[in-house]
Structures are given as C-alpha cells and as structure tokens.
Amino acid sequence: MTILTTSNGAPIADDQNSLTAGERGPILLQDWQLLEKLAHFNRERIPERVVHAKGSGAYGTFTLTKSLSDYTIADYLQKEGDETEVFLRFSTVGGEMGSSDAVRDPRGFAVKFYTREGNHDVVGNNTPVFFLRDPSKFPDFIHTQKRHPVTNLKDPEAMWDFWSLNPQAMHQVTILMSDRGIPKDYRHMNGYGSHTFALWNKQGERFWVKWHFKTEQGIQCLSGEEAAKITGENSDHAQEDLVQAIAKGDFPKWRVYLQIMPEKQAENYKVNPFDLTKVWPHQDYPLVEIGVLELNRNVDNYFAEVEQVALSPSNLVPGIDASPDKMLQARLFSYPDAHRYRIGANYNDLPVNCPHATRVENYQRGGAMAGTRCPYSSQGTVPSGRADINYGPNSKNGPAENAAIKAPPLKISGDADYYDHREGADDYSQAGNLYRIMSEEQKSQLVNNIAGSLSLASEPVIGRMLAHFRKCDSDYGQRIEILVNQLKEK
Numbered sequence: 315m316t317i318l319t320t321s322n323g324a325p326i327a328d329d330q331n332s333l334t335a336g337e338r339g340p341i342l343l344q345d346w347q348l349l350e351k352l353a354h355f356n357r358e359r360i361p362e363r364v365v366h367a368k369g370s371g372a373y374g375t376f377t378l379t380k381s382l383s384d385y386t387i388a389d390y391l392q393k394e395g396d397e398t399e400v401f402l403r404f405s406t407v408g409g410e411m412g413s414s415d416a417v418r419d420p421r422g423f424a425v426k427f428y429t430r431e432g433n434h435d436v437v438g439n440n441t442p443v444f445f446l447r448d449p450s451k452f453p454d455f456i457h458t459q460k461r462h463p464v465t466n467l468k469d470p471e472a473m474w475d476f477w478s479l480n481p482q483a484m485h486q487v488t489i490l491m492s493d494r495g496i497p498k499d500y501r502h503m504n505g506y507g508s509h510t511f512a513l514w515n516k517q518g519e520r521f522w523v524k525w526h527f528k529t530e531q532g533i534q535c536l537s538g539e540e541a542a543k544i545t546g547e548n549s550d551h552a553q554e555d556l557v558q559a560i561a562k563g564d565f566p567k568w569r570v571y572l573q574i575m576p577e578k579q580a581e582n583y584k585v586n587p588f589d590l591t592k593v594w595p596h597q598d599y600p601l602v603e604i605g606v607l608e609l610n611r612n613v614d615n616y617f618a619e620v621e622q623v624a625l626s627p628s629n630l631v632p633g634i635d636a637s638p639d640k641m642l643q644a645r646l647f648s649y650p651d652a653h654r655y656r657i658g659a660n661y662n663d664l665p666v667n668c669p670h671a672t673r674v675e676n677y678q679r680g681g682a683m684a685g686t687r688c689p690y691s692s693q694g695t696v697p698s699g700r701a702d703i704n705y706g707p708n709s710k711n712g713p714a715e716n717a718a719i720k721a722p723p724l725k726i727s728g729d730a731d732y733y734d735h736r737e738g739a740d741d742y743s744q745a746g747n748l749y750r751i752m753s754e755e756q757k758s759q760l761v762n763n764i765a766g767s768l769s770l771a772s773e774p775v776i777g778r779m780l781a782h783f784r785k786c787d788s789d790y791g792q793r794i795e796i797l798v799n800q801l802k803e804k
C-alpha cells in the first residue's frame with residue numbers, strides 16, 4: 315500500500331478528520347496538514363491564456379520524407395526517414411478554459427519539434443491567414459471577440475464594427491464564416507504555420523517558406539445547428555475525440571508540406587509575402603511534401619503538459635529563422651512574455667517545454683523554481699552541466715558560441731516611420747478567390763452564416779460590411795444583402 319504524505323513527504327495519519335479542540339470544538343491552527351491542503355488548493359490555477367485558453371494536446375512523431383538539405387542546415391530536416399518527437403496543442407481562440415469545443419472560431423494548431431539542436435515550434439492556426447497584418451491592432455481585435463466590458467456578453471456589434479473599419483480582415487472572415495469555420499474536431503482539420511519563415515542553407519542562401527499540415531482524416535465540419543446541439547450535450551467533444559482516438563491506436567496524421575520562395579523572388583512577387591492576410595497561390599508556389607506528422611501518445615497529466623506547454627514562434631533552431639512579417643515579429647515578443655507571466659521565468663525547464671533531444675547549456679541562473687531537472691536531459695537543464703560558472707566568456711571551459719550556425723545577413727532598408735499598411739492594400743481579391751472556388755452549397759452556408767450574425771449589428775456597420783463583401787465579389791455581397799434584409803424584416 316502506498317502511504318499518503320504531505321508535500322514534504324511526511325506520512326499522514328488522518329486525512330478524513332481535522333484537528334479540533336474537543337469533538338465539537340473549533341479547528342486548531344496547528345493542523346498544518348489541513349492548512350497545506352487548503353492553501354495548495356487555492357493555488358491550483360495559473361492565469362489562463364488570454365487567447366487560446368481552451369486546448370487539447372498530445373505527443374507524436376514527425377517523419378521526414380524529403381531531405382531539405384538544399385534549403386536549410388536544420389538538423390532534423392536533413393535525412394529522409396529521420397524521426398523527431400513532437401507535441402501538438404490544439405485550441406479554440408476566443409473562449410475561456412471551460413468553453414465549448416464546438417464554436418465558430420479559428421483553431422490553434424501549434425507544434426513543438428523536439429530536435430537535436432533545440433526545440434522548434436510552428437505555432438499556427440487551422441487557417442493560412444489572419445485577420446490583421448499589423449500587431450498594433452491585435453489587443454483591440456481580441457477585445458471584440460471577447461466579452462463586452464459592461465454586459466459580459468459576446469458582442470456582434472463590436473466584432474462587425476471592428477471588421478467594417480478593418481477590411482484587411484475580409485479574407486479571414488470569409489474562412490471563419492465558411493463551412494470550415496467550425497471543424498468537426500481537431501483531427502479533421504488542416505494546420506498552417508500561417509506566417510512566412512526563413513530557411514537558410516550552408517551556402518548562406520535564404521528561402522522564405524510557409525508550413526502546411528493537411529489532415530489525412532479528411533476535412534469534416536459542423537453546421538451551426540450541429541455545433542449548437544453538441545455544445546448542449548458535451549462541450550469537450552474535441553478533447554474526448556482526440557484522447558479516445560489515440561487511446562485506441564487510431565493515430566491521427568497530417569501530411570506536411572512547404573511552399574518555398576527563393577529570397578530574391580520576394581522583392582518582386584505580386585503579393586507581399588510578409589502580409590499575414592494573404593496566401594501564396596498554389597499555382598505560383600506549389601506545395602512540396604516533406605513529411606508526415608502522427609500523434610500517438612496521450613499526455614499523463616493534462617495540467618502539467620497541455621496547460622503548461624509553452625509554445626512560441628521564437629523557438630527557432632539553426633537553419634530556420636523569422637521573417638519581416640510584422641505579426642510574427644510581435645509574436646516573437648508576446649508569446650514568451652505570456653509564458654513568463656503565466657508560468658514564470660523558468661517555464662522552459664518544465665518537462666514538456668525543455669529540449670528532449672539535447673540539453674540546455676547557458677549562464678542563466680535563479681528565478682522562480684530554478685533547479686528543475688528536465689527528465690529528458692542527462693545532467694538537467696538548470697543549472698547547466700557547469701552549475702559553478704555563471705558568467706561567459708570564462709577560462710573554465712564553460713559553454714561557448716558556435717559561429718558556424720550564424721544566419722546569413724538579411725538586407726533591410728528604409729526610413730523609420732509609421733507606414734500606413736492600409737493604403738493601397740488589396741484586401742478583397744483573395745477573399746473573392748476563396749468565394750469563387752466554393753461549391754454552391756459552401757457559398758450558401760457562408761452567406762447564411764454571415765447574414766445571421768451581421769443582421770444583429772447596427773445599420774451603419776451593416777452598410778460598411780456589405781460594401782466590403784461586394785468588393786470581394788458582387789454576388790457574395792448581393793446574396794448577404796438580400797438575406798440580411800430578410801432577417802431584419804422578421
């Protein structure tokens with residue numbers, strides 16, 4: 315029999331009764347075991363993520379099927395057949411921790427590759443684009459997706475008002491309101507790195523790339539009615555689906571592709587390759603298949619792993635780098651910042667976050683919870699193998715840099731200014747392209763979904779939105795207008 319203990323390991327004699335002065339008497343302050351239990355209970359939560367609070371996750375394997383040695387020195391992308399352990403966290407975006415999995419909302423699709431040269435994270439969504447191209451509007455935009463500060467209710471007026479004044483969102487709004495806006499669950503949707511990233515090879519040549527993860531389970535979606543029914547019955551249906559599929563050995567898979575653009579071509583390409591509201595059309599940059607990602611191991615501890623996993627697009631490895639995408643640049647700051655706030659300065663020491671295939675060697679010391687030993691590392695991650703030396707350079711054979719993995723220089727130019735990214739921007743063509751490739755059934759679902767929500771907004775907001783939809787495609791705008799008018803007459 316395992317003996318119950320306190321957190322200092324002392325065996326507990328009685329966990330059913332508190333220590334009281336007499337049978338009917340009050341509890342004694344010296345019942346430290348009770349106090350510890352209550353105090354720890356009060357601290358069971360960490361701040362939930364402001365976005366992507368509700369999540370599911372699992373471990374798995376990425377198998378490389380095409381060597382990328384022509385494009386990158388990244389160690390895990392060299393040898394065909396090479397396998398890399400991964401952790402994938404799925405999420406909804408706007409809801410709180412206890413909210414339904416069956417909502418119309420983008421889904422987070424965030425992969426951590428535990429490579430031999432450190433962890434590489436691709437932190438994207440189930441959509442290839444985003445609502446914004448400049449991060450200055452991100453907090454404002456998220457406020458419109460969250461609860462009204464006075465009523466604490468979701469607010470369609472705020473949401474449509476913001477979009478009507480920011481037509482850069484039209485492409486993502488079209489995806490969100492389409493049939494793919496409510497994936498059936500996490501297994502039946504694609505993932506995208508969304509941002510443009512850099513790869514660079516040993517010749518010092520740079521390539522811009524976009525990541526695509528295409529579901530092998532097939533795309534399956536829910537209608538608004540189906541989603542409402544599921545929400546009423548089981549608000550965790552996607553979590554349940556993922557855990558059960560993996561538990562019974564039905565491992566979900568995604569084929570992994572890259573779009574690859576040589577650095578030079580970015581200068582003249584018709585689409586700004588660093589604009590997160592745009593895709594690169596496949597006919598210009600076809601998908602190159604590079605591997606397969608499989609999820610095959612459920613977590614042992616939801617809180618320790620899914621809640622505390624700290625994914626960040628700043629987790630980059632030699633041969634892989636950021637791009638000038640403004641939204642990416644902001645996320646390089648804000649993701650680690652969020653994790654420091656949620657978890658603490660040493661968040662990367664937790665077993666789910668620390669490298670599994672290499673070990674950390676640096677001169678960072680101290681901070682809350684310093685000293686955690688990563689079970690995957692032979693000598694622990696903090697302090698490093700040389701706990702006695704906390705400065706560099708030193709003459710004590712401490713860890714030193716490796717100049718060979720320095721990224722090639724990136725040419726940048728221009729005067730520092732607040733450039734208006736809305737001026738001359740084409741916010742409509744790609745949203746229109748998406749509308750035009752949809753089947754009649756998809757178009758009909760799309761316009762119905764939009765009209766149902768937009769009709770709840772005020773007249774000026776509706777007027778501005780209809781003008782935007784018409785600019786995407788006149789048929790798109792016209793059909794929404796007819797439906798909105800019908801709904802308003804009711």
Ligand code: NDP
Pocket residue numbers: 442489492493494504528533593594595596597743744745747748751752756
């Ligand atoms: P293609 O015909 O070559 O590709 C169309 C893409 O659209 C496919 O990847 C398809 O995904 C995806 N798609 C189909 N229906 C929907 C939907 N309801 N919501 C989101 N994606 C959908 O055309 P282009 O490359 O020229 O792109 C045309 C439009 O397709 C774009 O404006 C963009 O909105 C959308 N798209 C483009 C992507 C890209 O990287 N070029 C990626 C995803 C979407 P699947 O094959 O999985 O069915």
